[in-house]
Structures are given as C-alpha cells and as structure tokens.
Amino acid sequence: MASSRKTSREPILAADGTPLKQALRRSQKAERRRAFALVAPLLIFLLIVFVVPILAMIWRSVYNPEIRGYLPQTAAALQQWDGQDVPPEPVFQAMAADMIVGIENRTIGRAAARINREIPGARSTVMRTARQVDEWSAPYREKFLDADADWANPELWRILKRESRLLTPTYYLLAVDYEYNSQGEIAPRPEVYQVYKGLFFRTAWMSILITLICVVLAYPISYMLATQPARIANLLLILVLLPFWTSLLVRTSAWIVLLQQQGVINELLVAVGIIGDDGRLRMIYNRTGTIVAMTHILLPFMVLPLYSVMKTIPPSYLRAAKSLGAHPFRAWWRVYFPLTIPGLAAGCILVFILAIGYYITPALVGGDSGIFISNLIAQNMQGSSAQLKLAAALATILLVAVLIVYWVFNKLVGVDRLKFG
C-alpha cells in the first residue's frame, strides 16, 4: 500500500518507461500526422493546380511590369519629376540610355508597342527617336524636342510616369467602365464603350430573377414529393433527377429545338391557329431564352435541398395548427414555411452562385440581350494581352462577389446543408 502511494506522486509511466503525458502527446501528434498525410495529396494538388493559378490570375490583373522593365532608368528619373511642363534633362538622359539598351536587346519595339497602347500613334515617335539616339550626346533634351514635337507634350510623360508603376488599377477601372482621361484623372468612359457595369448589373438581376422563378416552381413540387407515399414519390423524383443527370448541352439544345422560330412550340401554335405564320414568337436568342433555359437547368438544384428538408417535417405539425384553429394559409405560413427555410436558403445559394457564373447556356440561347458577364470574360480571354488582363480583372470581381455571397450564406445557414443527389 505504501509503495503505491509513493508512486502516485511520481509521473505515471507508459509501458516503455516514458511519462504517460509525453507518450500520449507523441501518439496524438502521430495521429494528426497520419490524418494529414491522407489529405495531403489532394490538398497539395489543389494548391498547385487550382489555388496558385487563381492567385496568379488576380496578380496578373494588377501587374504592370512593361514600362518599368523596358525603360528602367526613365521610370526612376520620372519619380523626381513633378508632372508640370516638359521634364528636365535627367529624364531625357535616362530615356536616351534606356533606348540604347533597348536597341541592343531588341526590346525597344515592345516598349514602343506598350506605350502605343496608351497613346495611339506613339510607337513611331519612340522608334524614330530610338534609331537616332546613339548618334547624340548630352544634353539630350533639345535633341529630343527637335527630333519630334511629341516629346514636348507633358501628357506623354505623365502617362509614362503613371504606367511605370508596378501595380495598376487600370484594368479594374476598365472593368467598371472608367478610365484615365487626358489630364490623368479617373473619369467615366465614353457612353458607347460602357458595357461592363451594365452587364454586371444584368448578370445580378437575371440571376436573382432565375433564383426566384426556381423557388416558385420548386416549392410546390418539393412539397408534393415530400408528402406523397414513398412509392409514388420515388417515381416523381425520377422526373427531377433525370434532368439533373442529363448533359447541360443536351438540355440547352432541347430548348433550342423547342423555342426557335421554326421550332416545336411555334409550329404547334401556328398549327392550332393561335398565332399566324408571320406572327411567330421570338422566344430564343434573347433574354427570354436565357431565363427559360437556365431556369430549367437549375431547377433540380432548388428542388433537391428543399425536398430533403421537407421530408423531415412531420405532417402532424400542420394538422395540429389547423386543429388549433389556424386558417390553412396561416398554418402554412407560421408553421410549415419557417421550417423549410434552411432548404430554401441552400437551394437559393446554389442556384444563384451557379447562375451568376453561367457561360454555356447564355452563349447558346442568349443572343445579345441575354448574355452574362462570363461571356465577356470568355471573349476577352481570346484577345490581346491587355484584354487578357481585363478578363482577369472581370473574373476577379466576379470571384469576389461569389465569395461574399457564399460567406454571407455560410454565416446564415452553414455549408453542411449543401447536399447532392
């Protein structure tokens, strides 16, 4: 007895003689390492092939290395310049030095092209001067001004100074229809070029509209699925699951077949005599087409979460409310509806997030008035390097919007509500 009391003061030892606490910690650490080792392959894979590319895209949308890379001395010299009048001699001296290096490395053409993007026509000024500059000697200022009157224009130098910044908001300004004006101030673009802001708003309101239509259509059929006996409900569920599992392109082509002017619905209406042959309805290649086809494609994503929540609500709740004297509508509104909110929220977020980034269906059935912001991202991705950067900026704005919506939803409902199949 005495010996056992004595050992209780000493640390308890594990079988191999180390203190138990230490052994436990070691084994827990090993457990954690083993769990992490299982996740690690996928985590590392996604970091390399998904997270890094997205971060690189965001970086590309603000990264502006050309002027600083091709004309490094000029960029440094311009930092000292106050932006008034024609810059002093050191700037011209730096420009001459950069041009000589540029001719040697054959990078001057790229620098001229980059400047030309900001000031149309500046390419020839730069190239012509660059070809003469190695015959000149200090002071350079007068020689530059003699060679081409454009060098006397303070605006050219202001733009050079602005574009020598490593990070630029230019593409984000473009993405919301703003630009730098000739004074270097941020101003709205001319009306005819304003496309993106309107398109962002259209994408948002059409996605909200599609989500609302999906709610209106999904609620009754989910209720029916949840209240029918299992055998009938399983059969009806096939009517929801078959579209869910059918290829997106198949469903979009089905809507083209149905809605086009020589399509099934128009032919039917003409045959029945509701509309004349010349009065065929335009239901596709416009907003209507996008809304109808996308509602059909996204409806199962609303039905499935709603149904899985409704299935768990005992029907006796509604009966109890009615037997206590509630009007059927009041019973539904005060008892049943609040219980379905988690499913409704999950369905809404799913449909909205899918809708806002949709590309294929609007591209095929949207015409001009039914396209989304994704369609212009795709268009810019096939363009010049400046357009690629604009695409990156547009995509980043869309990504931030989606993440905010998702974050708010996560705060309100919780992600684990998202279930499939």
Added chain:
Amino acid sequence: MALPSYATPVERIWHYAFNIICGLIFFFLIAPIIVIIPLAFNAEPYFTFTREMLTFNPDGYSLRWFNNLFGSTEWMSSIRNSFIISIASTILATALGTLAALGLNRPSMPARGLITAVLISPMIVPLIITAAALFSFFARAGLSQTFPGIILSHVVLGTPFVVLTVTASLAGFNETLIRASQSLGANQTRTFFKVILPLLLPGVISGALFAFVTSLDEVVIVNFMAGPEQTPMTVRMFSGLREEISPTILALASLLVALSILLLSTLEMIRRRNERLRGMSPG
C-alpha cells in the same frame, strides 16, 4: 396526400388545382428531354415534327442521323477523346478524393474547417473563372492543348464531389464494426477490405459517377484548353449548336439521355443496397 372526406369545397378545388400546377411543373422539367428523342429519328433535316412523324408514317422516321454520327470520324474521335478524358480524370479524382475524405473524417485532423473549405472550393468558384485561371497557368506550363492538362483540370472539378459523397457515407459509419472485426481476429488490411470498404463503396461510386459526369459534360475549360487533337464531343456539340445545327447533334443528345438514365438507375441501385446494408447494421 389523399383528400380527407371532410374537406370543404374550397379545399377540394385547391387540392386539384395544386395537383395540376405540380403536374405542369413536372411536365416542364421532363418534356424538353423527352421531345428530342423522336426528333433524332427525323427523316428530314428539320428540328421539328413533320406531318409524317405525327401520323406515325414509317417514312417519316429514319436512322440517318445516327448513321451520320457513327459514320463520321470527327464525331467518333471526339467521343473517344471525351471518354479518355473522363475516365482518366475520374480515376484520379476518386483516388485523391477518397483518401482526403478518410483523413478529414479522423477526429485528430488538424485545421479541418480551413482544409475542407479549400477542398470544396472548386465547386463554388464559377467555371469561367477556373477556366480563365487554368488557361493561362497551363499555357505557361506547356500543358495547354495536351491531354494531361485537360485531365488535371477535370480532376480539380471532380474531387469536391468525391470528398462530399465519401464524407457523407463516412458520417453514418458505425465505428464499433471495426472493433468487432478486429476482436474477431481480422487484421487491419482484412478489416479495411472486408468491413470498411464495402460500407464506403456506395459513397465512392456515387462520387466517382459525379466526377465522371462532370468531366464528360464539361465545356467551358475544354473549349479553351483543347487543341484539335483533343477536341471532346462537348466542344464539337457546342460549336455545332453555335453555327449550323444538324440533327446529328440530336442523335448524340438522345444517346446521352440514355446514358444518364443508365447512371440514374446505377445510383438508385446503390442507394437501395446501401439502405439494406445500413438497416442490417446495429445502431
């Protein structure tokens, strides 16, 4: 939801109106898919029902669009490309996703919330953004217009589904079964293959099916990434639908509908088997 005998006339009207409304919504869901199947057998190059078709005159129907499809080397090679891409990306996504789900389910997993968010994120980020990011990334890595590039990007899209479905089937997993198996003398490997895997399999298979369908159906990324050598059927369909639409597309579309019916039945079988197995296990 049968109508009780004491229902008032208003309730009766509401009941029938409700059923009709639901019928119309179900019709809206299923009709577009059903309608394209007979049109694929159209003898004429039209996208609508001809008089012969409506009177069930055999002359109105033909297999010419299916012959077109199977006779065209372009279509056949694009279908082959699609299956190469989907099968390869499904195998990779299923392996990576199942391992990750097993790890996430361990109680000792560190930083679970954050890691889950990263693993699920490809599902939340809109496809066009993933496409924009991967397009430039793979171009720089020299993997654009190659099968590995396309397959890797489809693995990214497929893994979240596998992680979710396997996690879901692990959530209902009865831990005592492992101890029971071990106390009956099975070693770890035997326990994994004889007890854990059969119970996990439904989740793994439905995750794999999701990954497979996602890849087979994907247009946005492959549209940018695939060169002429890799063109899958979706890209060919997409450009076909944009330019001139030929009923050949409808022939392929009806085959795809048949494929989705097959997938749906497989999933339903898995679900039933799962319910039966779960019903037998105690607790």
